[in-house]
Amino acid sequence: MRRVPRTVVAAGVAALVTVSALAATAAGSSAKTETKPLRIGIVSFLTGPAAPPFGVPARNGAKVLIDALNRGKAPKPYNRIGIGGRKIQAIYLDENASPDQNVANYRRLVQDKKVDLVIGYISSEDCLAVGPVADQLRQFTVFFDCGTSQLFAKPLPYVYRTAGDQSTDAIAAARYVLALKGKVKSIAGINQNYAWGQDNWATFSAAMKKLDPGVQIKDALFPNIFAGQYSTEISKLLADRPDVIYSSFWGGDLDSLLQQGLPRGLAKSSTLVFNAADTALPELGKNFPAGVVVGARGPHGVLAPKSNRLNSWIVAAYRARYHAAPVYPVWHIAQAILGVKAAYEHAMAKYHTKTPTQAQWMASLKGSSFQTPSGTISMQLSGGHQAVEGNAYGISAGFDSKTGEVRLTKVKSYPAACVDAPNGTSVEAWIGDGFKGARCP
Amino acid sequence: MSTVTIILVDGLVTASSLFLLSVGLSVVFGVLRILNLAHGSLFALGAFAGAILSIDYLKWGRFPQGSFVVLALAAIAVGAVAGPLIERGLLRWIYGRDQVLQLLATYALFLILEGLQQALWGGKSYSPWIPYSLLGQMTLGGILYARYDLLLFGVAAGAGILLWLLLNRSRFGRLVVAATHDPEMSRAMGIDLSRVYMVMFAIGTALAALGGAFWAPTITVLPGFAVDTTVAAFAVVVIGGLGSIGGAALGAVIVGIAEALAVQWAPNLELFVIYVVMTLVLLVRPQGLFARAAVRRI
Numbered sequence: 001m002r003r004v005p006r007t008v009v010a011a012g013v014a015a016l017v018t019v020s021a022l023a024a025t026a027a028g029s030s031a032k033t034e035t036k037p038l039r040i041g042i043v044s045f046l047t048g049p050a051a052p053p054f055g056v057p058a059r060n061g062a063k064v065l066i067d068a069l070n071r072g073k074a075p076k077p078y079n080r081i082g083i084g085g086r087k088i089q090a091i092y093l094d095e096n097a098s099p100d101q102n103v104a105n106y107r108r109l110v111q112d113k114k115v116d117l118v119i120g121y122i123s124s125e126d127c128l129a130v131g132p133v134a135d136q137l138r139q140f141t142v143f144f145d146c147g148t149s150q151l152f153a154k155p156l157p158y159v160y161r162t163a164g165d166q167s168t169d170a171i172a173a174a175r176y177v178l179a180l181k182g183k184v185k186s187i188a189g190i191n192q193n194y195a196w197g198q199d200n201w202a203t204f205s206a207a208m209k210k211l212d213p214g215v216q217i218k219d220a221l222f223p224n225i226f227a228g229q230y231s232t233e234i235s236k237l238l239a240d241r242p243d244v245i246y247s248s249f250w251g252g253d254l255d256s257l258l259q260q261g262l263p264r265g266l267a268k269s270s271t272l273v274f275n276a277a278d279t280a281l282p283e284l285g286k287n288f289p290a291g292v293v294v295g296a297r298g299p300h301g302v303l304a305p306k307s308n309r310l311n312s313w314i315v316a317a318y319r320a321r322y323h324a325a326p327v328y329p330v331w332h333i334a335q336a337i338l339g340v341k342a343a344y345e346h347a348m349a350k351y352h353t354k355t356p357t358q359a360q361w362m363a364s365l366k367g368s369s370f371q372t373p374s375g376t377i378s379m380q381l382s383g384g385h386q387a388v389e390g391n392a393y394g395i396s397a398g399f400d401s402k403t404g405e406v407r408l409t410k411v412k413s414y415p416a417a418c419v420d421a422p423n424g425t426s427v428e429a430w431i432g433d434g435f436k437g438a439r440c441p
Numbered sequence: 442m443s444t445v446t447i448i449l450v451d452g453l454v455t456a457s458s459l460f461l462l463s464v465g466l467s468v469v470f471g472v473l474r475i476l477n478l479a480h481g482s483l484f485a486l487g488a489f490a491g492a493i494l495s496i497d498y499l500k501w502g503r504f505p506q507g508s509f510v511v512l513a514l515a516a517i518a519v520g521a522v523a524g525p526l527i528e529r530g531l532l533r534w535i536y537g538r539d540q541v542l543q544l545l546a547t548y549a550l551f552l553i554l555e556g557l558q559q560a561l562w563g564g565k566s567y568s569p570w571i572p573y574s575l576l577g578q579m580t581l582g583g584i585l586y587a588r589y590d591l592l593l594f595g596v597a598a599g600a601g602i603l604l605w606l607l608l609n610r611s612r613f614g615r616l617v618v619a620a621t622h623d624p625e626m627s628r629a630m631g632i633d634l635s636r637v638y639m640v641m642f643a644i645g646t647a648l649a650a651l652g653g654a655f656w657a658p659t660i661t662v663l664p665g666f667a668v669d670t671t672v673a674a675f676a677v678v679v680i681g682g683l684g685s686i687g688g689a690a691l692g693a694v695i696v697g698i699a700e701a702l703a704v705q706w707a708p709n710l711e712l713f714v715i716y717v718v719m720t721l722v723l724l725v726r727p728q729g730l731f732a733r734a735a736v737r738r739i
Contacts (some may be wrong), residue, residue: 222711229659229660232701233704235451239443239582252666256660339585375736
């Protein structure tokens with residue numbers, strides 16, 4: 001038998017390898033066009049003070065929802081696999097950094113990781129910093145939680161927000177307090193010294209003065225975020241004894257304020273109103289005082305609509321996976337994910353394509369309405385980029401040892417038309433005009 | 442009159458934590474001649490240790506007052522473990538070196554300790570509520586105060602007095618004075634300088650940890666919580682003068698009262714009033730109010 005020269009064998013093997021590799025690449029690329037996952041960057045606080053109350057529950061909520069969507073196991077109308085048949089590949093990123101660093105991280109997410117979409121940001125300052133960069137990079141970006149009213153002061157064509165801004169929390173709180181107490185002589189605020197706290201107090205105090213012109217503002221305190229120690233502020237509030245104390249404190253700051261204020265009788269001398277207290281309920285449990293006005297930044301958490309199928313499903317799925325009660329950031333992240341899913345699938349139908357472009361995807365979200373665990377969310381404000389949401393408040397009525405949860409009574413819901421400024425009207429102007437056109441129950 | 446009482450009480454309550462944090466920083470600088478930028482992280486470690494151990498202790502369900510002892514023991518444990526570890530592992534290599542290098546090294550230590558907090562307790566928070574309510578309340582200036590706040594004042598005053606006695610009325614104190622005055626002569630006389638430095642740093646660490654541990658029941662402890670307080674503690678030692686127990690006490694009281702005054706009468710000034718005071722002191726008496734031109738710095 002003749003021996004085949006080694007060079008020929010080597011050339012043959014090389015040719016076979018090349019051909020098979022080319023074939024595999026070709027097969028892969030044809031499969032890719034149909035199964036290539038959608039890469040979504042999801043940014044929330046995974047470490048630091050905002051992680052336990054917000055960031056980690058939001059990330060956990062995203063995982064519950066994305067896993068269910070990828071398996072096609074979410075309830076109707078979201079039972080189609082992934083987003084438009086494409087599985088979701090989530091890239092989770094920690095928001096625990098300065099706004100500048102978050103901008104740098106955002107750029108890496110877009111330019112290095114090549115994500116199709118960014119959903120993220122809890123801190124108002126981070127949203128204000130990232131928004132213009134999203135436009136600069138022409139990257140579809142959905143803010144799911146931050147509450148500042150200043151976000152769309154200038155148009156941001158590539159940015160959407162699928163949750164209501166802080167103004168609905170503050171206006172609903174003012175309406176609730178007046179419905180509860182009838183007449184309020186004096187109010188005070190203790191809010192963190194950054195955009196979220198300042199905006200909240202500005203809206204709440206303006207709404208109270210408009211709804212009850214005789215109300216006196218006794219204190220407007222703005223300690224540093226994460227200050228932790230509020231003994232002197234509590235002394236001031238105890239000495240001045242306002243009827244109502246409004247606070248947008250959250251996380252450890254809220255816990256610390258209660259921790260220091262309750263033994264000193266703060267909840268007895270004034271009615272405490274917290275617009276984001278929902279996150280503190282599982283943490284504080286038995287320690288959470290009765291008689292406190294509790295908000296959840298909208299109809300979420302303990303204030304979510306009980307008859308809503310999606311709500312019941314996500315609560316059960318979250319509890320089953322994490323053995324803990326979900327808090328409002330879970331609803332906010334669900335609104336963002338379900339909103340972009342609905343928009344993508346709408347774009348597929350509208351433009352007769354399996355893979356809508358970013359422009360088609362964004363256009364479908366603009367001005368749309370979609371079902372969520374919080375009810376129907378409508379993108380009605382800021383040219384269709386900003387969601388309107390209703391709101392709800394209740395009063396804590398002690399710890400229920402059977403359910404392991406803090407009970408709420410006198411729950412009152414407000415539709416979006418009652419607490420959201422109309423499209424094209426600033427919150428300040430709407431309040432100044434006496435909430436013209438508001439439709440309240 | 443009641444407002445004045447409130448300002449005084451609030452000022453002293455704030456001063457208590459600040460004193461415990463800043464006095465450790467100050468004496469460590471006085472003896473080791475190193476300004477430890479990571480001192481606030483030791484305060485935070487004390488808070489975590491105090492919070493976690495007291496929560497575990499209270500699960501036992503008996504004699505809740507024992508949680509105060511647990512808080513103190515947690516601080517001592519942090520001082521006994523972290524103090525020698527940091528001093529032997531890092532600081533002893535930079536004694537007598539350029540101050541910029543020392544600052545950079547302790548800044549690196551600060552970043553390491555902050556990272557360690559994130560790694561260990563990144564997504565968690567601890568709220569040891571019970572000790573704060575255990576002692577009940579009392580009325581001062583017409584409003585309620587938790588008696589725990591007065592305990593905090595007692596702990597700070599007690600720790601300050603003990604430290605003064607240790608440094609001024611004990612054999613160890615004389616060794617420290619000698620080591621501070623003239624390290625070379627002290628070594629020639631047979632004083633084990635490295636041991637003196639290690640013990641002093643452990644004491645400084647324990648004082649910071651004591652402040653953190655007793656602060657824990659008033660707050661929710663989570664990574665990064667101590668940054669504001671640490672910055673305020675540096676203002677305290679600048680105002681009072683580095684290297685002095687009295688200076689730390691005076692600086693803490695001035696900062697506490699200034700903050701309470703601002704909250705009562707001009708809330709808008711609250712965030713920066715202590716830095717206004719600090720700037721004024723730096724202009725008028727750059728070495729701090731309490732620092733003397735003497736060699737002795739402890």
